[in-house]
Amino acid sequence: MKSINRRDFVLSGLGAAAGASTGMYWGAASAQSAVNLTMTSWGSNAEIAAFNALIEQYKARKPNVSIKLEVVPSGQYYQQLDTRFAGKQAPDIFRAQYQRIGRYAQSGAAIDLSQYLDAGYGQDFLASVWRASTFKGKPHALPHHTDTFALFYNAEIFEKLGIDAPKSLDRAMTWQQFIAAAKLIKEKAGLNYAFAMNWQNSNAYRWLMYLYQHGGQLLDSDLKAPQINTKEATETVAWTQSWFKEALVPPNTSLKSSEPVQNLFATGKIGMLLHGDWQIPFIQDQAKFKWGVTYLPRDVAMAADLGGNALAVSRDSKSADTAADFVKFMVEEEAMRSFVTKAQFLPVRKSLKDKGLNYDLRNEEMKVFLEQSATVPEHLVSTIVMPSWDRFNARLADELELAFTSGQDPAATVANIERHVRSALLV
The missing domain is CATH 3.40.190.10 (Periplasmic binding protein-like II)
Structure with a gap:
């Protein structure tokens, strides 16, 4: 009589039934490769x-x-x-x-x-x-x-200088109020620089939220042509360029750097930080001062980063x-x-x-980020998820870097960006 091996037994109807009843079915998950x-x-x-x-x-x-x-x-x-x-x-x-x-x-x-x-x-x-x-x-x-991004702030510096952190989205600081606060921090808090922005490692897309805040956009409504060579875009470049010209931010925190700007905030070297919610555990662990989170600055509109x-x-x-x-x-x-x-x-x-949700850390601060996330413009989302976005991002980073660190004229900057974007759309 032919011997019956384990595989033959399992594959037979009797074997399958017996295995199911005895818990010895060798085809079960425990025997998976x-x-x-x-x-x-x-x-x-x-x-x-x-x-x-x-x-x-x-x-x-x-x-x-x-x-x-x-x-x-x-x-x-x-x-x-x-x-x-x-x-x-x-x-x-x-x-x-x-x-x-x-x-x-x-x-x-x-x-x-x-x-x-x-x-x-x-x-x-x-x-x-x-x-x-x-x-x-x-x-x-x-x-x-x-x-998304929001504004981390040194609460001890804010209290000392009489700067009020907005408590609601509709009361977020205007661009002018934000710069006024930055200048006050630099002048009165004994710091070399007031704040920093996380857009290092050429993450140029994070600049776009300021463009949308000022009423501009990179592409037209159909995403088929550039719409960057405008007064709004030129003024946005000029505004962000002024951060470096007026030494409100450290010079090594531009787009092509790899400076971990969260370290500057956590060690008290700057009084404000434009960064994302995922930095909360690090700042909670490292900062030895009282700090908080408030909303991004706004201009003609509010816009946040996706x-x-x-x-x-x-x-x-x-x-x-x-x-x-x-x-x-x-x-x-x-x-x-x-x-x-x-x-x-x-x-x-x-x-x-x-x-x-109940977060492990800083539940109230996370509510600020949740509110802020609702202000991401749909057109911005459609722009940055295009398959060709990496080509736009690289050129945008190149031109903004020249504006911020080499003083390239804002009008020339947006004209160059327009040319690069037009070329990228043709590929």
Whole structure:
């Protein structure tokens, strides 16, 4: 008589039934083949800790899956990622800013996730970030969180100088009031510089919120032609250039620098900081003075920056189905709640925004960021999520750097930007 091996037994109807009744069904999850995934990201200590905690939760759900988190400094991240894609050795899962998703989708580096998602999957996500994660109507990443900017301030300096921090969005400081406060801080608080802006490592898109505040925009309403060579844009360049001309900000904090401006604030070297919500854990830990958060300055309008990141599966992944499953887990409601409350980000699921969140740190300050996030212009979002945005961003950074550090004329700056944008739109 032919012997019956384990595989033959399981595949027979009797074996399957017996295995189901005895708990000895060898096709169960415990016998699944091991899957080893890599995920790459940058991030603060709080972000990395939040990622690792969720990786452990997923491994408890899927014991056969191992996920190695590779952490890269933010200033080197995209260069390293692009090099790995060029060598066909990209990680299975990668984190990317919404402004970068279009490029990775267009090149095929980030795969289309449609096959892994149910119909209507994107309906609970904020429309702006879902649109930012899609290319030609197909999701090539899943929105993980968002963030925006507000104004961190040294409350002890504000109190000493009689500067009132606005308590509501409609009372945010005007551009003129903000500059007046900056000059007062520099003159009376014994500091060499008053404030700094986080747009280092050529993150030029963060300048756009000031352009929108002043009534301008980079592209026309159809996103098909430049609309930057205007009085509003020239005046916006001049205003931000004045920060450097009048030595209100440190000269090494322009766009092409890599200066960690949060350090300047936390050590008391500046009195104000234009930065994002994810800096709260660092400042809470490092600052030895009383501080707070208030709203961005405003001009003819209020406008904020769209920040945040999505998670994508790479075309180099040998286990794309498992990688996609992990990404879906990371953006589930409870996983998202855990990440954003620990790492101090804003959720991108409508259900979480509606329910409200209790953050691990500075809940009241996080409410300021939540309010501020509602002021991101839709046209700004549509502009910076274009697949060609990286080309715009690089040229915008070049020209703004010349204006801020070399004194290039604002009118010449916007004329140059217009020429670069027109060329980029033709590619």
